[in-house]
Amino acid sequence: MTIKEVAEKFDMTNDTLRYYEKVGLVGPVKKNSSGIRDYSEEDLKRIEFIKCMRSAGISIEVLKKYVDLYDEGENTKLERQQLLEEEQKKLEEKIKTMTDALEKLKFKIELYKTDKLDEYL
Amino acid sequence: MTIKEVAEKFDMTNDTLRYYEKVGLVGPVKKNSSGIRDYSEEDLKRIEFIKCMRSAGISIEVLKKYVDLYDEGENTKLERQQLLEEEQKKLEEKIKTMTDALEKLKFKIELYKTDKLDEYL
DNA sequence: TTATCACTTAGAGTCTAGTCTAAGTCAATA
DNA sequence: TATTGACTTAGACTAGACTCTAAGTGATAA
Numbered sequence: 167m168t169i170k171e172v173a174e175k176f177d178m179t180n181d182t183l184r185y186y187e188k189v190g191l192v193g194p195v196k197k198n199s200s201g202i203r204d205y206s207e208e209d210l211k212r213i214e215f216i217k218c219m220r221s222a223g224i225s226i227e228v229l230k231k232y233v234d235l236y237d238e239g240e241n242t243k244l245e246r247q248q249l250l251e252e253e254q255k256k257l258e259e260k261i262k263t264m265t266d267a268l269e270k271l272k273f274k275i276e277l278y279k280t281d282k283l284d285e286y287l
Numbered sequence: 288m289t290i291k292e293v294a295e296k297f298d299m300t301n302d303t304l305r306y307y308e309k310v311g312l313v314g315p316v317k318k319n320s321s322g323i324r325d326y327s328e329e330d331l332k333r334i335e336f337i338k339c340m341r342s343a344g345i346s347i348e349v350l351k352k353y354v355d356l357y358d359e360g361e362n363t364k365l366e367r368q369q370l371l372e373e374e375q376k377k378l379e380e381k382i383k384t385m386t387d388a389l390e391k392l393k394f395k396i397e398l399y400k401t402d403k404l405d406e407y408l
Numbered sequence: 409t410t411a412t413c414a415c416t417t418a419g420a421g422t423c424t425a426g427t428c429t430a431a432g433t434c435a436a437t438a
Numbered sequence: 439t440a441t442t443g444a445c446t447t448a449g450a451c452t453a454g455a456c457t458c459t460a461a462g463t464g465a466t467a468a
Contacts, residue, residue, distance in 0.1 A: 168414090168415085169414095169415080170414080170415085179456085179457075180415090181456070181457055181458075182455085182456065182457085184416095184417095185455075185456060185457085189455095197416095200415085200416090200463075200464055200465075201415080201416060201417095201463080201464085202414085202415060202416080202464090203415085203416090208407050211406075211407040211408065212407060212408055215391075215407075215408050218387075218388050218391055219388060219392070220455095221384050221385075221388060222384065222385045222388030222389065222392075223385070224388075225454080225455090226454075226455070226456095227454085232408070233408065236408050243399065243404070246399065247396060247399035247400070250392060250395060250396050250399065251396055253392065254389065254392050254393060254396060257385060257388065257389050257392065258389065260385065261382060261385050261386060261389065263342050263343065264342075264343045264344065264378060264381065264382050264385070265382060266339075267339050267340060267342055267343030267345075267378065268343065268375065268378050268379065268382065270336075270339055271340070271343075271371060271374065271375050271378065272375060274371060275368060275371050275372055275375060278364065278367065278368035278371065279368070283364070285332075286329050286332040286333060286336075287332065287333055287336050287353075287354065287357050289444090289445085290444095290445080291444080291445090300426085300427075301445090302426070302427055302428075303425085303426065303427085305446095305447095306425075306426060306427085310425095318446095321433080321434055321435080321445085321446090322433080322434085322445080322446060322447095323434090323444085323445060323446080324445085324446090341425095346424080346425090347424075347425065347426095348424090
């Protein structure tokens with residue numbers, strides 16, 4: 167699969183894909199005889215995972231660490247699991263924070279709707 | 288209330304508070320005879336709101352727009368409400384995205400726990 | 409054969425949201 | 439009185455995550 171196809175499939179830019187490869191999140195992707203990238207199934211799976219985790223706000227740095235541990239082999243399993251559990255915790259907290267903010271936002275909108283807005287901001 | 292007290296109260300830095308003032312999110316904050324900031328109750332309420340919305344990922348730019356509309360007066364009420372509703376929608380989508388990612392993360396952790404991890408990454 | 413187009417690279421530039429620095433003022437304390 | 443410490447300013451710097459540019463290669467269309 168070419169970089170263009172991958173970019174379309176996952177709705178991201180070629181630049182981002184090359185950037186992820188440069189920082190070591192994906193690949194190194196195989197190149198054909200003219201030096202053009204040909205993404206493998208495994209590359210695609212990694213990209214999908216990375217994209218999903220990025221959309222949740224997990225940093226490139228953390229993901230890079232996870233990928234590196236993975237590439238180190240079996241003996242890093244526990245450490246990888248712990249890393250994921252740590253991110254799970256952070257993500258749950260973030261969702262909580264955002265849900266609270268959403269409630270406040272909804273409340274404020276309600277004030278606008280019922281024209282009871284006599285407050286600050 | 289001094290900048291230091293405000294910063295402590297809301298767990299942010301003096302720099303951030305001055306930055307918010309510089310970009311027009313807060314204030315202009317009253318200064319005493321020696322030029323020291325003295326935050327009013329209204330300033331505090333704005334800061335609390337801003338902080339809450341920032342923690343949900345709403346951009347400075349959007350918040351600035353909202354504050355500006357507010358300062359324009361009554362006749363921007365509808366526009367303000369629409370802006371908030373737009374942000375509500377975005378926030379709900381973001382929470383959904385993050386919740387989905389969280390589920391995937393939990394699933395992966397489960398695979399680690401049950402030692403069924405035979406996949407990619 | 410020449411031009412077009414998609415790809416390649418290294419590296420520079422951009423955006424957001426702060427964060428830090430340097431130089432200066434003022435009030436209070438040793 | 440001298441110095442300490444908290445505050446002030448303008449403006450430079452940073453981190454994270456891309457995003458763009460310039461210069462080049464190679465396959466295909468006119």
